[in-house]
Amino acid sequence: MLLLGIDVGTSSIKVSVVDSQTQAVLQSAQYPESESEISSPQPGWAEQSPEMWWEHVKMAIQKLNEAGEFSSADISAIGIAYQMHGLVVVDKEQRVLRDSIIWCDSRAVKIGDDAFSAIGAEKSLARLLNSPGNFTASKLAWVKQNQPDIYSKIDKVMLPGDFIAMKLTGEITSSPSSLSEGIFWDFQNDELSEDVIRYFGFDKALFPEVKPVFSAHGYLRDDVAAMLKLSSGIPVSYKSGDQPNNALSLNVLEPGEVAATAGTSGVIYGVSDQLFRDPKSRVNTFAHVNHSSEERRLGVLLCINGTGILNRWAKTTFGAGLSYNQINHQAAEVAIGANGLRILPFGNGAERMLGNKVIGAQIHGIDFNLHQSAHMFRAVQEGIAFAFRYGLDIMRENGMSPSVIRAGKANLFQSDLFTEAFVNATNVPVELYNNDGSVGAALGAGIGAKVFGSEKEAFANVRSVKLISPDASQKYDDLYEDWKRILDEQLINK
The missing domain is CATH 3.30.420.40 (ATPase, nucleotide binding domain)
Known part of the structure; x- marks a missing residue:
């Protein structure tokens, strides 16, 4: 049984096929070979086209199939990792309304700072574990303030991985992990943050159905399956931001374990079972891939x-x-x-x-x-x-x-x-x-589709x-x- 992992990076798309029995990588591909451009319409701004990501995903999977090292019919589940904190907005026909405001965009810093003051530092840190800062919620507020015509057409708000899953399945979902990285999640009440939604004046209907990270986030559409030479109806059974996913790929799941990565950006990511918050919000805490209300697993990200x-x-x-x-x-x-x-x-x-x-x-x-x-x-x-x-x-x-x-x-x-x-x-x-992000996403897909009996089993052969x-x-x-x-x-x- 084979697993497909897709890593939606800032520089490129990486895809890998992993054999679930051995955890061996059968084939990997990247598209494009050169690094994708970041648009900067003004100093401090950073945007990319979600449709560009989708085109690159298709090209990367095509390269993967052309290698001929596996039978695509044997792929049974898909996992997605993605660049964190990006804002993607679509209308009721699932059409992209504007380029994504990505993770390194700085335009919403003051908006987030003002929200932190208005909600209250102690309340923000206790419930959100962060300042709203320059994260996805503040970027959405920037669109609301500065592009009201676009904002009025929004049907759903997503992060980059949610968008790729939508293109594969036609369905739009999120998770506590994704919503927490956008600073939309109340850890005290385990739900969408009423404080953030009320302060910014967001409509709750903008937010997708919330599901666990390891779960069916939709099933591959017939037309997409035919185009990608994959089997129709296989699940997208895992979605995670790139840093929680990098930690997963390194079997960093328990308190005290720490991962690092140094791609376009650099990250140290540690797992804690405490409601960790830095008083100055210089490092940030999000729900890890295996976090639940019953068993707290939080990722502390620098x-x-x-x-x-x-x-x-x-x-x-x-x-x-x-x-x-x-x-x-x-x-x-x-x-x-x-x-x-x-x-x-x-x-x-x-x-x-x-x-x-x-x-x-x-x-x-x-x-x-x-x-x-x-x-x-x-x-x-x-x-x-x-x-x-x-x-x-x-x-x-x-x-x-x-x-x-x-x-x-x-x-x-x-x-x-x-x-x-x-x-x-x-x-x-x-x-x-x-190991890399696309391999981690493939293993995550196996956990979500219950191909593996446990998270531990997914990493039995990782050394x-x-x-x-x-x-x-x-x-x-x-x-x-x-x-x-x-x-x-x-x-x-x-």
Whole structure:
């Protein structure tokens, strides 16, 4: 029995087919090969077309089928992972009304701050576990305030994965996990937040039917099945934001377990059974994939907007024609500390862990007679690792101190230099796994369709491929303090 996982990323769509008996990946495909564009109509804005995602999903599945490594008729369930916090709105005919306002868009910061004040800090943190901040609810409020003609036509509000499930099945559903990441969920009452809906003046009818993450969110339509060469009627049995899904793919399901990822954005994601909330909402708490009112499982998420996107920028700007392996090799030839070159990687919108401030990416200490492109490549990866350390220290302030962090050997964690910088900057060992979001989504589909007897069974054959332990933490600690001094100076001026 085979499972199909779809990962709707910011840069591309990744799809994988997994054998449920062995958890082996039979085939994976990505579309497009180059990275998808983000539209920025104004500074601080970030949008993508949901219809573009759908076209890319179709092309990725077509590539998967053309590989001929499996029989598509054997696929029995579909799971979807998706970029978090994006706003998708459709009318009664399920037509998209505007481009999605995605996760790194900063336009709704003040709207969320005003909501936090009006609802009350203590009430927001007790019930929502977060400030409304720059999340989906605030983005919907921005549309309501600034595009009333569009708002008046909205039939349903969705997150990106809900939209792809709708295109596959014709049905629109959500889950407590999805609604919590949009800051629509009241954890105290286990229901849609009356406080948020009342304050923003939303109609409850805008929100889809709420189902558990692991459940049938619809069944593949006949016409879509024929187009994709899949069997009609198979369930979409799992939908999750990319970070809870990344944690699932690494078997991070129980309190105290921690995952990390470093794609376009960077995340540390820990599981807790406590109603965790940071008083300043610098790290955020959402319902994890296995959360329920009977058994609390909350994902505590630290997000850095500018990680892989900065590394890509450095490669494009200073390493034209080079592969990522080549820039990593050049960076490794430079001594730790990049000869005094320091980079702040905050050039992709408002950063939650910096209080939703926009300070921009910055280069400090550059010497035209000393620094070459290799120094830039190293300073970029070290700067990203230091940003992870800064965020992890916030999590530590709030009582979450991991003894080990699990990560997929993907994106920046494919770089030995970055992995070593991350381990030494945070002083926490990292276990690497050959896994990614689309594989996690496929395994989630198997859990949701009850192909597996339990969540534990879904990961019976998943093994770590490498453990990296700190070996230069004091040296990186000294460098981090210098990097943090520069960051603190910038924050004082904002």
